[in-house]
Amino acid sequence: MLHSPRTVSDVMTHTVIAVGREAPFKEIIELMEQWKISALPVVAGEGWVIGVVSEADLLPKEEFRDSDPTRFDQLRRLSDLAKAGGLTAGEVMSTPAVSVHSDTTLPQAARIMALRHIKRLPVIDAHGLLQGVVSRSDLLKVFLRTDEELADEVTRTVTAFLFPDGAVTVAVEGGVVTLGGEIRDRTLVPVAARLTRAVEGVVDVRVEPAEPAPRTPPR
Numbered sequence: 186m187l188h189s190p191r192t193v194s195d196v197m198t199h200t201v202i203a204v205g206r207e208a209p210f211k212e213i214i215e216l217m218e219q220w221k222i223s224a225l226p227v228v229a230g231e232g233w234v235i236g237v238v239s240e241a242d243l244l245p246k247e248e249f250r251d252s253d254p255t256r257f258d259q260l261r262r263l264s265d266l267a268k269a270g271g272l273t274a275g276e277v278m279s280t281p282a283v284s285v286h287s288d289t290t291l292p293q294a295a296r297i298m299a300l301r302h303i304k305r306l307p308v309i310d311a312h313g314l315l316q317g318v319v320s321r322s323d324l325l326k327v328f329l330r331t332d333e334e335l336a337d338e339v340t341r342t343v344t345a346f347l348f349p350d351g352a353v354t355v356a357v358e359g360g361v362v363t364l365g366g367e368i369r370d371r372t373l374v375p376v377a378a379r380l381t382r383a384v385e386g387v388v389d390v391r392v393e394p395a396e397p398a399p400r401t402p403p404r
Contacts, residue, residue: 191385193294194287196326197308197317203228206235206275210246213238213274226307227278232314234307236278243277245269284309287316291385295324330386332357339387343380347373360388368394 202216203226216225217240224239245265254266271277284307285294294306298321308317336357344353344364354366362381368374374392381390 190290190292190383191327192287192291193285193289193306193308193319196291196323197287197319198323199317201226201307201315201318203232203315204238204274205229206273206278208274210243210272210277213277214243222305224303224305225274226282226315226318227274227280228315234282234284234309234313234315236275236280237282237303237305237307238274238278239303239305242268242279246271246277282307285319286310291324291327294319298324327385328360328388330360332360335360335362335384335386338384339381342384343377347377347380353377360386361391362387362389363391363393365393366395368392 202220202222204213204216206227206229208227213225217223224237226234227236227238229235245262245268249266249269254262268277283297283301283303285297287308287310297306298304305318305320307315308319310316336355339357339362340355344355345351347353348368352367352369353364356363356365362384364377364381368377371394374394378390378392381387
């Protein structure tokens with residue numbers, strides 16, 4: 186049986202520091218410094234996520250503090266100029282918030298972060314209520330799995346599935362998986378490599394099949 190991909194629910198932080206729409210600018214800075222985080226969800230009502238305020242949302246106030254924006258900036262950076270004058274979370278936040286659900290796979294969450302250039306994602310339920318937060322560091326936790334854990338999962342979910350005769354061996358060092366032994370059907374090699382690479386925590390995959398024993402000619 187193939188392994189189930191790990192999801193955001195496996196690594197996310199459930200205890201979340203969030204602010205309301207009316208949270209003052211300075212309070213946001215103090216919370217970020219206190220909790221060593223780079224962004225805060227902005228919530229309303231019972232916990233509906235209405236936006237996110239990040240360091241990038243706060244920086245325009247410092248950037249434009251001692252100078253007047255050029256005509257070019259006025260035309261090109263209307264949003265940043267508005268945030269430079271903001272006093273509350275509601276005035277500086279990015280909205281709508283880029284968020285994920287708890288069943289989002291880790292690769293999907295990583296792609297969203299990379300494409301949107303963000304470090305933290307609010308995790309919401311089907312009703313848009315805040316459940317937690319997942320960060321870049323949370324996604325990297327999978328690489329803390331031990332070599333023994335990885336070897337066990339690759340054996341159970343890949344080699345036992347594709348090579349039930351047990352002739353293929355699994356060795357792991359530093360997260361790098363080596364598939365060895367006698368691989369009779371070489372057409373399965375790319376499949377095995379792809380499935381092994383999909384195991385969370387695998388750094389790389391190498392395939393080093395043993396050379397088949399020479400056949401003894403008939404007498």
